[in-house]
């Protein structure tokens with residue numbers, strides 16, 4: 489049985505269908521990702537599951553039953569901000585929120601888990617972006633939830649803070665909690681998620697583990713050369729695609745491709761070999777880049 493399941497979940501706004509009869513199931517203890525470009529319907533989906541937005545149609549089941557008080561007690565939601573943070577210290581915010589719940593996590597290990605020990609007495613309003621996200625994460629964990637929802641948790645963070653946050657999510661997963669996140673970063677999805685649903689225009693266009701999805705959709709790797717390495721005639725001959733400032737040749741056999749390039753005396757000094765990513769998958773499925 490899935491810990492959480494949605495069936496034919498649908499949300500319409502006027503004539504626009506933001507989420508179009510999608511179904512998926514999430515086993516306990518996994519990191520489940522909703523991946524897709526802006527406007528795909530990720531936030532609407534997650535907000536319907538959280539109970540913030542009312543679906544137009546479809547079912548949401550928690551442990552096999554419609555969501556009830558138990559669901560409310562056992563989930564944690566990471567919000568983008570809380571107004572209280574402007575007036576209180578980190579420790580005060582945590583204690584205040586802890587007081588709102590019957591079921592609650594022990595604060596000392598929670599502060600340690602979220603690396604907030606050095607900031608307990610600091611004004612929450614004075615935290616950096618990464619520290620602030622860690623406090624919001626700690627607040628989502630304050631009722632010791634079984635499932636935690638994170639909506640675009642690393643948007644706006646610098647690369648180092650993003651990586652630190654990913655490690656933190658791994659630690660939360662190691663405690664057996666289910667993590668449900670939305671993201672439009674394919675590297676984030678690839679690093680964190682056990683299972684993915686890729687959405688576009690309100691529909692699911694692919695689902696599975698990142699590894700299985702890539703294996704299923706790609707037999708090739710990409711042989712990449714700088715833009716000046718091929719002229720247009722050669723590019724057509726090698727069926728090379730222009731991607732940013734590179735030529736990209738999809739190759740089922742790197743040896744054969746390299747031999748052919750050498751036979752045609754193509755300069756190989758800029759050569760790079762790249763395995764397909766979820767960005768490539770999205771491009772293949774929709775004809776557009778995940779991030780535009």
Ligand SMILES: Nc1ncnc2c1ncn2[C@@H]1O[C@H](COP(=O)(O)OP(=O)(O)OP(=O)(O)O)[C@@H](O)[C@H]1O
Pocket residue numbers: 501504505506524525526527528529530531532533672
């Ligand atoms: N309250 C609303 N009223 C009308 N349309 C809405 C409303 N909320 C969302 N939409 C529309 O529904 C679609 C899906 O939006 P949603 O925010 O779920 O996408 P998303 O995948 O989370 O995108 P992003 O990554 O930009 O947050 C978009 O076209 C959006 O404009």
